[in-house]
Amino acid sequence: MTDTPDRPRRRLRRAVLLTVPTVLVVAVAAVAVLWARLPEDRLDVVRPGRLEVQKAAQGSYPVGVLTVVVDARGVRVDAPGRAVWQSAPGRAFVTGARGSVSWEDHRGYFWPDVAIDGRLGNQSVQSVETGGSAVRLRGRLSGNGREAAYEMTVSERAGGAVLDVRVTDGGVDAVGLVSGRSGGAAVHGFGEQFSGFDLDGRLLPVVVREQGVGRGVQPLSALANLTNHGAAGTDQTTYAATSTFVTDDLRGLRLDPSTPESHAFAVADLRTRDEVGLNVWSNRVRAQVSAGADPLDLVGQQAAGEMRPPLASWVNGGAVVGLQGGTAAVRREVDALRRSGAKISAVWLQDWTGQRRTSFGDRLWWTWQLDRKRYPDWDRLVGDLAAQGIRTTTYVNPWLVDAKPKGDNGIRNLWEEARQRGYLVKNAGGQPYQLDQGGFDAALVDLTNPAARAWYADVIATQVLTRGVDGFMADFGEGLPYDARLAAGDAATEHNRWPLLWAQTVQDACRRAGKPQCVTWFRSGSLGMSGHTPMFWTGDQLVDYSAQDGLASALHGTLAAGVSGWPLVHSDIGGYTSVNAKVRDYTRPSDLNARWAEYAAFGTMMRTHETNRPADNKQVYDPDQRAAFARMTRLYAALAPYRAGVVQEATITGVPAIRHSWLVYPGTLAARSDDQFFLGGSLLVAPALKGGATSVRVVLPPGRWVHLLTGKTYDGDRALMVPAPVGTPAAFVRADDPALPGLRSAVQRAGLTSTG
Structure with missing residues (x-):
C-alpha cells in the first residue's frame, strides 16, 4: 500500500468537518422555521363578570320535585336532599360572545383558532316566571358597550334537571354556561381524555379529531410534526371529546345529545377553582344537570333515561385475535394459539x-x-x-x-x-x-x-x-x-x-x-352515542408503555371515557402505531404484548392488533409470545361470570365497567391514583405500566385485600410495592367481599394461581 490515497482522504475529512457544522446549522434553522409554523389550538373564552339579581326576581320557585332558588348571590337548582346545579357566588352564569372560529385541517387533525371581538361577560337576572313545567329566568348580558337578551328555562328530567339557555337578540355567536363547584373540586370527563383523570386548571377544546402520533413522546413527536404537519397531536387531542363532566362535589353536566347545537365546538374553562365554564359556539345551550349521593350514583343519574x-x-x-395475510396465515396462527392453550x-x-x-x-x-x-x-x-x-x-x-x-x-x-x-x-x-x-x-x-x-x-x-x-x-x-x-x-x-x-x-x-x-x-x-353501540376502543396507541400515547394512556383514556357516557371501553393489545423514525425505530418491546394482555384480561373485551407494520413487530402468536398471551386469555375466560354481571350493570345503568378508584372508594388515598382501576366494584387491578418491571405500586383502599392469583393478604389504606412478574398481574379483592370465593375458585380451576 502506498501513501498516495492519503491526500484525498485528508481532503475528504476536511470537507466533512467543514460540512457537518453547516448542515447542522441549516437543519436547526429549518426545524425552527417549520416548528414555528406548526398548527396549534388557539383558544379564547369569555370569562364571567359581575352578576346583578334584581330584588323582584329573588325567591324560591318550585317546578315538579325541584326548587329553583334565586337570591342576590346567584341561582341554585335543588332536588330533594341535594343541589343538582348552582352558579358561582356573585358571578355571571351565562355569558355571550361575538366572534368566529376558523380551522386548520390536515388529514383529520383539526386546529381551532378562536377570535372573540365582543365580550358580554356581565349578567343581570331581571325576572322569573313559573308556568307549566318550567321556571324561566330572563335578563341581559352586557360588556364592551353591547347588550343582548337571554332566557334560561329550568325543567325536570330523570336524574336531575334541564337548563335551556337561549340568547334572543344581539347577534351572539357563542353562549357560555358557567357552573359553580366547591373550591378545588376535581373535574373529570369531557370525553376520552388521556392526560389525567383530574382536568382542573385546563383550557380544553371540545373537538373530535385524530388523536395523534406520540402526543409528546420524543423524538417521535417532533419528527411526526415536521414530516406530517402536526401529526403528533397534543395532550388535548382525542377521537372522542364531548361536552360532559362530573366533579368531586358530586354534580355533573352534559349537553343534551338530542339537540344539534349540543354537538357544536366548545371550549371548557377549568382554570378558576370554584367554577366550570363551557363556551359553546351556538346561540343556544341545552344542558342536562345531575347530582348523586356518591360518584357511582352521580354517573348513573347522568346516564338516566338512555337505553344502551x-x-x-x-x-x-x-x-378476539387480530390476524391478517389471507386464509393460510389465519389458519396457521389460530392453530398455533390453540395448541398453546389460548x-x-x-x-x-x-x-x-x-x-x-x-x-x-x-x-x-x-x-x-x-x-x-x-x-x-x-x-x-x-x-x-x-x-x-x-x-x-x-x-x-x-x-x-x-x-x-x-x-x-x-x-x-x-x-x-x-x-x-x-x-x-x-x-x-x-x-x-x-x-x-x-x-x-x-x-x-x-x-x-x-x-x-x-x-x-x-x-x-x-x-x-x-x-x-x-x-x-x-x-x-x-x-x-x-x-x-x-x-x-x-x-x-x-x-x-x-x-x-x-x-x-x-x-x-x-x-x-x-x-x-x-x-x-x-x-x-x-354525545349520546352509547345508545347505539355497546363497545368503544381507545384508538391508535403507540407500541410502548408511555403515558402520552402508550399502554398507560389507554388506561387513562378508558377512565375518563367511563364517566363521560361510554361504559364499555377496551384497547388494542400491544398498541397500533409503529414508526421507523430513523433516529429510533418504534417497535414493540419484547414484554409489551404480555403486559398489555394482563391489562386487557381484566377488561370488557380482549382484542389484539398486529399494528400498521406487522412484519416489524412482536405478535401474540410468535413462539416466544404465545405462552404469556395464552395464560392471560385463560384468565380472561375464567373471569367471565363476574365480568358478565359487571357488563350487564354497565349497559343497564350507564356506570362504567372499568372504574377509577374514585368511583368505588371516594375520599380515600386510592381515589387519587390514576394508574390502577376496578373492574366492577370488587376487583382492583394495578397493571404493569413500565417495561421490565418486576413489581408495581398499588394504592389499596381501607380494609384487608387478597391477591387474586397468589392468595397473599395485604393491609389496606396505604400505598405499597407488590411483586408482579410477567404472568402474575397485581389484582386484589377485599377479604370480606362476597365475590372473593367465586373469583379465587375460578382462577384455581383454570390453573392460574401463582406464588408471585
Whole structure:
C-alpha cells in the first residue's frame, strides 16, 4: 500500500468537518422555521363578570320535585336532599360572545383558532316566571358597550334537571354556561381524555379529531410534526371529546345529545377553582344537570333515561385475535394459539377487503367487499372456525375509495355508485370532497342525507355482515371537514356529531342484516352515542408503555371515557402505531404484548392488533409470545361470570365497567391514583405500566385485600410495592367481599394461581 490515497482522504475529512457544522446549522434553522409554523389550538373564552339579581326576581320557585332558588348571590337548582346545579357566588352564569372560529385541517387533525371581538361577560337576572313545567329566568348580558337578551328555562328530567339557555337578540355567536363547584373540586370527563383523570386548571377544546402520533413522546413527536404537519397531536387531542363532566362535589353536566347545537365546538374553562365554564359556539345551550349521593350514583343519574344495547355474550369467552395475510396465515396462527392453550372467542380479519402498501405501513382497500384473491375459500374458513367455537369479525369505515385502481372486476365500485347518486360529502365547488388519507384519496358518505345513510347501511348489511360475520371495527368518524357542504345541517355543528350519525348507520346495518346484537366497536365518540353501540376502543396507541400515547394512556383514556357516557371501553393489545423514525425505530418491546394482555384480561373485551407494520413487530402468536398471551386469555375466560354481571350493570345503568378508584372508594388515598382501576366494584387491578418491571405500586383502599392469583393478604389504606412478574398481574379483592370465593375458585380451576 502506498501513501498516495492519503491526500484525498485528508481532503475528504476536511470537507466533512467543514460540512457537518453547516448542515447542522441549516437543519436547526429549518426545524425552527417549520416548528414555528406548526398548527396549534388557539383558544379564547369569555370569562364571567359581575352578576346583578334584581330584588323582584329573588325567591324560591318550585317546578315538579325541584326548587329553583334565586337570591342576590346567584341561582341554585335543588332536588330533594341535594343541589343538582348552582352558579358561582356573585358571578355571571351565562355569558355571550361575538366572534368566529376558523380551522386548520390536515388529514383529520383539526386546529381551532378562536377570535372573540365582543365580550358580554356581565349578567343581570331581571325576572322569573313559573308556568307549566318550567321556571324561566330572563335578563341581559352586557360588556364592551353591547347588550343582548337571554332566557334560561329550568325543567325536570330523570336524574336531575334541564337548563335551556337561549340568547334572543344581539347577534351572539357563542353562549357560555358557567357552573359553580366547591373550591378545588376535581373535574373529570369531557370525553376520552388521556392526560389525567383530574382536568382542573385546563383550557380544553371540545373537538373530535385524530388523536395523534406520540402526543409528546420524543423524538417521535417532533419528527411526526415536521414530516406530517402536526401529526403528533397534543395532550388535548382525542377521537372522542364531548361536552360532559362530573366533579368531586358530586354534580355533573352534559349537553343534551338530542339537540344539534349540543354537538357544536366548545371550549371548557377549568382554570378558576370554584367554577366550570363551557363556551359553546351556538346561540343556544341545552344542558342536562345531575347530582348523586356518591360518584357511582352521580354517573348513573347522568346516564338516566338512555337505553344502551347489550354486548353479545360470546365476547366473554376469550380473546378476539387480530390476524391478517389471507386464509393460510389465519389458519396457521389460530392453530398455533390453540395448541398453546389460548382461549379464542373470535378472529378479527381487518384485511378481508384487501390490503395495500403505503409509506405509513399496511393499509386496507376501502372498497368494502371481500377480496377473493386474499381469501379464496372464505366460506370454508369461517365455517371451520365456527366449528371450533370461534366467531369471525371484520372492519369497515364511512369512507369510500374509487375501486378502479384495485383492478378487481368482480366487485362493485361503491364510490362511483355514491358519486352518481349524490351521496358523498361535497367540497365548496359541489364536487365529492376527496381527502388525502396518506397515500390515497377517499370521500365520506354524507350521513346527513337519509337516503345516503340507508344506502350505506344496506351496503354494510349485504357486503360486510354476510357469510358468517358477527361484527366489525367501525373505524374513523372524526374526519368531516369544517368547510364541507352537506345535504342537511352545517359542518360546524355536524363535525362533532358525525360519530353519532356513523353509529346510527352501523346500528341500522346490523338490524337490516338480522343481527341486532352484532358486536361493533368505535374509536370516535359523540354525545349520546352509547345508545347505539355497546363497545368503544381507545384508538391508535403507540407500541410502548408511555403515558402520552402508550399502554398507560389507554388506561387513562378508558377512565375518563367511563364517566363521560361510554361504559364499555377496551384497547388494542400491544398498541397500533409503529414508526421507523430513523433516529429510533418504534417497535414493540419484547414484554409489551404480555403486559398489555394482563391489562386487557381484566377488561370488557380482549382484542389484539398486529399494528400498521406487522412484519416489524412482536405478535401474540410468535413462539416466544404465545405462552404469556395464552395464560392471560385463560384468565380472561375464567373471569367471565363476574365480568358478565359487571357488563350487564354497565349497559343497564350507564356506570362504567372499568372504574377509577374514585368511583368505588371516594375520599380515600386510592381515589387519587390514576394508574390502577376496578373492574366492577370488587376487583382492583394495578397493571404493569413500565417495561421490565418486576413489581408495581398499588394504592389499596381501607380494609384487608387478597391477591387474586397468589392468595397473599395485604393491609389496606396505604400505598405499597407488590411483586408482579410477567404472568402474575397485581389484582386484589377485599377479604370480606362476597365475590372473593367465586373469583379465587375460578382462577384455581383454570390453573392460574401463582406464588408471585
